[in-house]
Amino acid sequence: MSEIYRAIKQLLQQGNFQQALSHAQQALQNQPTDQELLYFSAVAQRFLKQPQQAINSINKLLDIVPNHGRAHQEAGYCYLALNHVEQAQQAFHYATVCNPALLTAWQQLKKLQDNHTELAADNNNSAITQQITRLSALPKQILGAMDLVHEGKYALAEQVCRGYLKQDKHNPDAMCLLAEIGVLTKVYDDAIFLLETCIELHPEYLPAKIQWANLLNTLGQHHRAKPVALAYLAEKPDDNFAQSALANSLIGIGEMEQGIDIYHQILKREPQRAGIHLQLGHALKAQGKLSEAINAYQQAYQIKPSFGDAYWSLANTKTYRFSEQEITSMKRYADLSQGEHIDRIQFCFALGKAFEDQQQFEQSFHYYQLGNQLKAKTTGYDPDYQQKLVDLQIKHCTTELFDQAPPANSLAAPIFILGLPRAGSTLLEQILSSHSQVDATMELHNILGMAMKLRGRMTNDTPAYPANLAQLSGEQLKALGDKFIEETQHYRQGAPYFIDKMPNNFIHIGLIKLILPNAKIIDARRAPMACCFSGFKQLFGEGQEFSYGLESMGRYYNDYLRLMDHWDQVLPGFVLRINHEDVIDDLEGSVKRILDFCQLPFEQACVEFHKNKRVVKTPSSEQVRQPIYRSAMEQWKNYEQFLTPLKQILVHQ
Structure with missing residues (x-):
């Protein structure tokens, strides 16, 4: 397609708009959702003084890529041609939100507000002027590169x-x-x-x-x-x-x-x-x-x-x-259908919760699903690549790797709580942090950062990590363990033990074992349907891109089970599995299991975890400040008729 793109772009630059449009529309017959072709069509239609047809092309493009800044900018010009001033202002505004490097969109926005004072009320004119001044002062190459960044062409x-x-x-x-x-x-x-x-x-x-x-x-x-x-x-x-x-x-x-x-x-x-x-x-x-x-x-x-x-x-x-x-x-x-994309996503997830509380489950699922579909368009998540990453952990993190590993940091202070998000990890953290010898910290990024550094720059489709774990010397492994302890010291309050509750660390249990062989690891496990649906209806602050689709959520859960089974085989006894349902059915028994595993004496405060006044920053913050309750265990059944794609994938785990 690159040759077709170049040819159409050249025609546009030469002013041959009709020929450019013909080429683009002919190519669209075979590739009807191609972003570049739709954009080229819109540009050609605008210059051919066909603003409404251009808007139709833009709307098709925005349905595929809602945050396409240049498409919103084109829409702004088209609405101006139709004398729809307020819509033009909104389009240029959305363009600057999606791509703050679009100098001409900022300039058009300021021009509109200067000429139509009624449009200036909801916008900060001084901020617009500052942005125009800043962008205008940049070297053209850097402004162009900034534009490419916001278009995702890194x-x-x-x-x-x-x-x-x-x-x-x-x-x-x-x-x-x-x-x-x-x-x-x-x-x-x-x-x-x-x-x-x-x-x-x-x-x-x-x-x-x-x-x-x-x-x-x-x-x-x-x-x-x-x-x-x-x-x-x-x-x-x-x-x-x-x-x-x-x-x-x-x-x-x-x-x-x-x-x-x-x-x-x-x-x-x-x-x-x-x-x-x-x-x-x-x-x-x-x-x-x-x-x-x-x-x-x-x-x-x-x-x-x-x-x-x-x-x-x-x-x-x-x-x-x-x-x-x-x-x-x-x-x-x-x-x-138009608007700031992230706001629309947030409204959809909020409405899903609002209608769920009213027990209007069909309406609720409609908005949860719409929110997930809109969010998924922004993530670029690839479940096949995630499966490959799990395959690499299984391939390279073998029994031999751990048997031959030289000694590293010997401290037993870290307690890792991991698993899938919305599986009960915050509850386990609340229980453990209620113990007098254990500090809570936060969802620490240190292990993920180490893994990213070991991965290095991608020279092909296969990262260097985890294959390169076998090449690390004892000194290197100890240095990594020491670095983790040193960097996390800032989040501790002086207790002998501390918690790192980062769910995604389950992928890196092999790395943790090599650099902190005496660490404790707790796998927070929850029943598949309950866990996956809870993740599906949660809009996460960052990461967890797999959760924005029933199929991708189910595949990720299956990969998680597959990898956890592998860790059990190659590192027997290193991970304690705690089922959320067991905690609800037998709180005191589960508390004793956790404390025994961590070699900590029993303390009643762990059973009365809801009295703990610590700071909690995860979505479960209010839930862990209440005694154990069972109401969330079967919430997914209210939506069962809509969850067939998830069920089918989980059945084949």
Whole structure:
């Protein structure tokens, strides 16, 4: 297809729009959902003064790729041609949301607001002007690379950036953009190196510092993000982005009150900041101050009625019940075919929960399914590749590998709780962290980061990890174990043992065994249908891309079972399996099993886990503050008629 693309693009550049359209539409007969062909068709139709036909092509494209920034920009031009000014403004706005590098979309947005003052009310004109100034000052190559990044063309964007850096070796804009590409492609070491180098070479370049602080927070390295944010604020004390980054880092290391106080300070100056109200709500919810958190979320959507995240955050408390007025408002946004894509996804998941609470299960499933379908379009998840990663773990993590492994870090302090999300891991964490000798931490990214570093850059379709585990020396394994203990020290409060509750670590049990052979591992297991459906109806903050489809969810569960069976064979006794249903049926017996496995004395506080006032940041935060209840065990049966694709896959496990 690349030759066809080049030919059509050349025709467009030459002004041969009719010929370009003919070529594109002829090719679309064989490839009716091809994104590039639909986009080329829309461009040609617009220049041929066929705006309505162009909009039809754009709508087909946006149905496939809802966050296609250039498609929204084309729609803006078409609506202008039709004199639909308000729709044009919305289209250009969506274009800038999907692709903030589209300078012409920003310019059109400002022009519309300058000429139509009634359109300026809902938009920050000064922010638009600042963005235009910033983009206009960038070298053309970097602006082009930034555009490619937001269109998802990371490899090409990286190539452009590296090419520009050959002529302007230490350009801070190029270095920061290359770091952003590293984050998006999960090559975190490159991103870290680039940002550290950029700050060292250009200490006055503040965007690098805020990007660095945000990356550290994203990686869970809040103790490192805090001084970076403080250094930025020393130069710009009233900068809201830096203050938010500082608050995020403080909350991440458990200094909750200080972080919350910063949010209050920002809101005192700018009470209309819906996003800050949302962040404040998250922090209050983690503290267990549910009524205050709900008030913060409501404040957020009152300021910005289209703020899907505020409604989803209310639903994600698991206890909030929406009013009919709120449901009507959510439906208005969820049922729009146009709009900000992420908001629509959030409205759909919130409506799924709202109708579930009303026992309108058909309506509920409609919105859960729609939300998942919309979300799946943004992830690019490939279940075949996930299956391959599991196959590689089984192939290379053999009995011989562990029998021949040299001694590594001997500490028995870490207790890993892993499995699938929504399988009861937060409940087990709450039980264990109620023990006087055990600290809770958070969902730590350290093991995932080590695995990513061992994977290295992908030179072909097969990563170096885990095959390269066999090549690591005793010194290297010990160094990795020592590094894990050192890096996680910041999240501990001084108890002899601590918990790392990261569900996805089940893939890396072999790595954990090699670097921390005396660690304890607990597999949180839940009945297949209950676990998978609970994951399907959850909109996760990040990751868990497999959960946004019944088939992909079922396949992932089967791969999880397959890999856990392998760990049982090659590492007998290393993993304790705790079934969620057993915890509900026999809490005290399950507690004793867990404590015996961790070689801890029995403490009644573990049975009375709901009295534990610790900070909890996962979706189960309110559920683990209540005594054991059984109501969630069979919730999936209310949707059984809709779950045939999931059932069929799980039956063949």
